[in-house]
């Protein structure tokens with residue numbers, strides 16, 4: 001069923017609430033990768049140029065303390081959006097209340113406003129989790145601020161939060177239009193194609209650090225994939241499940257049984273690291289050494305896949321016609337541990353007439369910083385969202401958008 005798209009909606013003179021995914025890698029107020037900001041610009045520009053008043057909502061990071069609020073304000077993202085789009089962006093340092101309402105009422109046709117991080121509602125000692133638990137009152141409040149809602153946050157579509165699902169529900173209840181943005185439309189078209197008519201051999205590459213978030217996705221990717229390469233922080237729970245020594249590597253003890261079950265179900269489809277680059281601590285200053293085999297010394301942690309594993313993954317990728325990659329093969333932000341991500345990304349980029357898709361905030365940042373992004377077919381702005389979409393799940397953020 002085709003979704004209503006922003007170009008189907010009259011936005012002139014309207015207050016247009018727009019959910020984007022500006023959950024970008026950020027350190028000391030410096031945006032590490034702008035893929036998600038650049039991806040949102042076409043829809044923002046379209047609404048602005050058609051006389052809409054653009055009111056942007058996004059989350060950034062996960063808020064566990066008041067301390068986090070300093071590091072995870074969207075203020076620097078507003079400046080980066082203005083720089084990249086060439087359009088003035090007004091940042092409002094709150095996400096509810098009079099200051100925000102006054103700022104919205106002062107908007108003129110074509111103006112753009114970004115409110116503060118929607119998860120600043122989520123400090124545990126402050127009403128619990130209103131955004132990420134989809135408090136209906138919060139969705140209703142945000143919906144009351146606008147005449148139209150555009151969801152362009154594909155990266156957040158696997159979440160059922162107040163700022164994507166709750167607001168949609170409230171807008172529809174009030175008879176106000178809810179449509180997809182152009183980025184959302186493109187991701188659905190592209191990833192949907194990879195899912196509905198996958199061209200084999202289909203290889204999934206999984207890495208990164210969100211083991212508990214993503215390990216479950218593997219189950220549904222087993223029937224679709226011919227091979228599942230597991231590297232990065234994802235790998236060690238599986239290696240432990242096979243009885244190997246993993247030292248101080250990233251490890252989710254409560255997922256070992258699931259890993260055993262997945263290994264059994266996947267047969268030889270799952271390909272795990274056979275050697276590692278290890279260090280005594282998570283630091284680029286630490287001495288990095290290469291293990292002979294799969295076992296990791298007790299006082300070391302694996303921070304990248306080793307050369308034998310790179311070769312194994314490269315050989316498995318040969319001839320692939322569809323490759324989907326989420327999660328770096330190592331702690332690539334540190335140069336000593338970037339080789340695995342670089343070499344696997346290069347192997348993807350060197351494939352001929354294959355559909356190669358990378359998804360994930362850090363994965364797309366890695367692909368770009370390592371200079372392989374332009375060799376890939378599609379840079380998805382979704383991380384977990386692209387994985388869940390590929391496994392055929394209904395994503396609440398998409399499901400909540402009105403159909404044509």
Ligand SMILES: Nc1ncnc2c1ncn2[C@@H]1O[C@H](COP(=O)(O)OP(=O)(O)OP(=O)(O)O)[C@@H](O)[C@H]1O
Pocket residue numbers: 207208209210231232233250302303304326327328329330331332333359360361362363364382383384385
């Ligand atoms: N072996 C490892 N040990 C510890 N951390 C690792 C290891 N390999 C990769 N990482 C970390 O994984 C993180 C990225 O994982 P993550 O799952 O967030 O990927 P992503 O592409 O950003 O996906 P998403 O968009 O879903 O967050 C990086 O910060 C990297 O340092």
Ligand SMILES: O=C(O)[C@H](O)COP(=O)(O)O
Pocket residue numbers: 021023061062155156159361382383384385
């Ligand atoms: O980076 C992502 O996967 C999305 O922005 C969702 O972020 P979350 O995992 O913190 O909900």
Ligand SMILES: [Mg+2]
Pocket residue numbers: 360361362383
């Ligand atoms: Mg990430």
